Amino acid sequence: MSMESFVPRLPVDSESIQFHDWVISYEKSHILKSSCQLGTAECCPKDSADRCDLCHYQHSLQLPHLPDMVFHKNRLVLKHKDGAALEFCPMDALALVDNGKQPLEVACAQEWRETRNEQTMEEKFKPFDWTFTSTYQGTMNEKVRSETTDQTLNKFKLMQRENIIFYHDLTLFEDELHDHGISVMSVRIRVMPSGFFILLRHFLRVDHVLIRMHDTRFHHEIENDFILKEYIHREAPCTELQNSVASWTNPDAMQEFVPVKSKQLHKLFFK
Numbered sequence: 613m614s615m616e617s618f619v620p621r622l623p624v625d626s627e628s629i630q631f632h633d634w635v636i637s638y639e640k641s642h643i644l645k646s647s648c649q650l651g652t653a654e655c656c657p658k659d660s661a662d663r664c665d666l667c668h669y670q671h672s673l674q675l676p677h678l679p680d681m682v683f684h685k686n687r688l689v690l691k692h693k694d695g696a697a698l699e700f701c702p703m704d705a706l707a708l709v710d711n712g713k714q715p716l717e718v719a720c721a722q723e724w725r726e727t728r729n730e731q732t733m734e735e736k737f738k739p740f741d742w743t744f745t746s747t748y749q750g751t752m753n754e755k756v757r758s759e760t761t762d763q764t765l766n767k768f769k770l771m772q773r774e775n776i777i778f779y780h781d782l783t784l785f786e787d788e789l790h791d792h793g794i795s796v797m798s799v800r801i802r803v804m805p806s807g808f809f810i811l812l813r814h815f816l817r818v819d820h821v822l823i824r825m826h827d828t829r830f831h832h833e834i835e836n837d838f839i840l841k842e843y844i845h846r847e848a849p850c851t852e853l854q855n856s857v858a859s860w861t862n863p864d865a866m867q868e869f870v871p872v873k874s875k876q877l878h879k880l881f882f883k
Contacts, residue, residue, distance in 0.1 A: 625639070625640040625641065626638065626639045626640070627778075627780070629777070629778050629803070631777065631778070631803055631808065632834055633692055633693040633694070634690055634691065634692055634693075634808075635690070635691045636688075636689070636690050636778060636801070636803060636808070637688075637689050638686075638687065638688045638689070638780050638782060638801075639685055639686065639687050640683070640685070640686050640780075640782055641683070641685035641686065642683075642685070643681045643682060643683055643684075644665055644666055644669065644678070644681075644682040644683070644684040645664070645665070645666055646666070647666070648664055648666055648667055649664035649666075650664075655667055655670070656668075658671045665684055669682065669684065669703065669706075672703065672707075673703075673706050673707060673709075673711065674711050675706070675709060675711045675740065676711070676712070676740045678706070678785075679706075679744050679785040679786060679787035679795065680786065680787045680788060681783070681785060681786045681787070682702055682706070682784075682785045683702055683782070683783050683784055683785065684702055684703070686701070686702060686782045686783065686784055687699060687700060687701040687702075687782075688700040688780070688782055688799050688801060688810075690808075692755075692882045692883075694755065694882065694883055695753070695755040696752075696753065696755035696756045696882035696883075697752070697753045697755065697756070698750055698751070698752055698756065698830070698839070698880075699750065699751045699752075700750050700751070700782070700784070700799040700810075700812055701751065701784070702784040702785050702797070704748060704751045705746050705748040705784050705785065705797050705814075706744070706746065706785060707748075708746045708747055708748050709741050709744050709745065709746050710740065710741040710745075711740060711741075712740035712741070742789070743789065743795050743816050743818060743824075744785065744787055744795045744797075744816075745795070745814065745816055745824060745826075746797060746814050746826070747814075747826050747845070748797065748812070748814065748826075748828075749812065749828045749841070749843055750812055750828065750830070752880065755882065756880050756881070756882055757880070757881040757882075758841075758878050758879070758880055758881075759878060759879050759881065760876075760877065760878055760879075761840070761877050761878060761879045762877065763840060763877065763879070764840075764842070764877065765829060765831050765840060765842050766831065766833065766840075769806065769831075769833065770809060770831065772806075774804035774805055774806060775804065775805060776802055776803070776804060777803040777804060777805065778801070778802070778803035778808075779800075779801065779802045779803070780800065780801055781798065781799075781800040782798060782799050782800070783796060783797070783798045784797040784798060784799065785797050789818065792818060792819050793816070793817040793818040793819045793821075794815070794816070794817050794861075795814070795815070795816045795817075796814070796815050797812075797813070797814045798812075798813055798815075799811070799812045799813075806833055806834060807831065807832045807833040807834050808830075808831075808832050809829070809830065809831050809832075810829065810830040810831075811827065811828075811829055812827070812828040812829075812830075813825065813826070813827050813828075813863060814826040815863040815866075817860060817861070819850075820850055821849065821850060822847065822848065822849050822850060823846075823847070823848060823850065823853065823860065823866060823870055824845075824846070824847040824870075825844075825845070825846040825847070825863065825866070825867060825870060826843075826844075826845055827842075827843070827844045827846070827867070828841065828842070828843045828844075829841070829842045829843075829844075830880075837881060837882065837883045838879040838880055838881045838882065839879070839880040839882065840877070840878075840879060840880075841877070841878045841879070841880055842875070842876070842877055843875065843876040843877075843878075844872055844874070844875050845872070845873045845874045845875075846867065846870040846871060846872055846873060847870065847871070847873050848869075848870045848871055853869055853870070854869065855868075855869040
């Protein structure tokens, strides 16, 4: 019997609050087990209704392997009384990792490969992204209407000191890249009397190679019928970073030094 069998399973930690017309809740628990419930050499049938959590992730994502730590029960959910919903969960985040799955004609036909030039092959054979980079920006239901905008986040409002009604920080997944850095996706929320603010972040550091950040911020002010969403992609080779190496492990500090590659602004209407 594996040592994992002796690891106690932590209960699901959860909390829910009513905030104006929103119900905001989170769940938090232990990481996904690394072996199937049937045994280390077994795997639940793909179509089994009672397959274990690990096999559900493996069958659904079809990644060659999962991150070292997948917090499969961690999730943050916001539901409006009119039906709009916004959710943050690890399955949807990992679904955007490039799994390198080959198209059927490539996997089955050597002749097809030989008739394609190098550029075409590079496009068709995207390798598995072992850094687990994800551009996940949250999961919205059909009741949320998104529109592009030029309006930016109210940073002055966000910098004001307010009482914190509700706060939580959840890790969705994390991997140490075989001791060559870190890849982590997390989401944190704070609710104040004036509204709520959410930061969803994927932070990647490949030691001596690059730092990449995908930040999505959501800010709702109670007088508005929308949530302002800001998505920013930052990236730079380590050789181009001018700040101290000591700060490379701190995403909050690094965002000031890693150049912006792209930025998108949206209004999310929920009424």
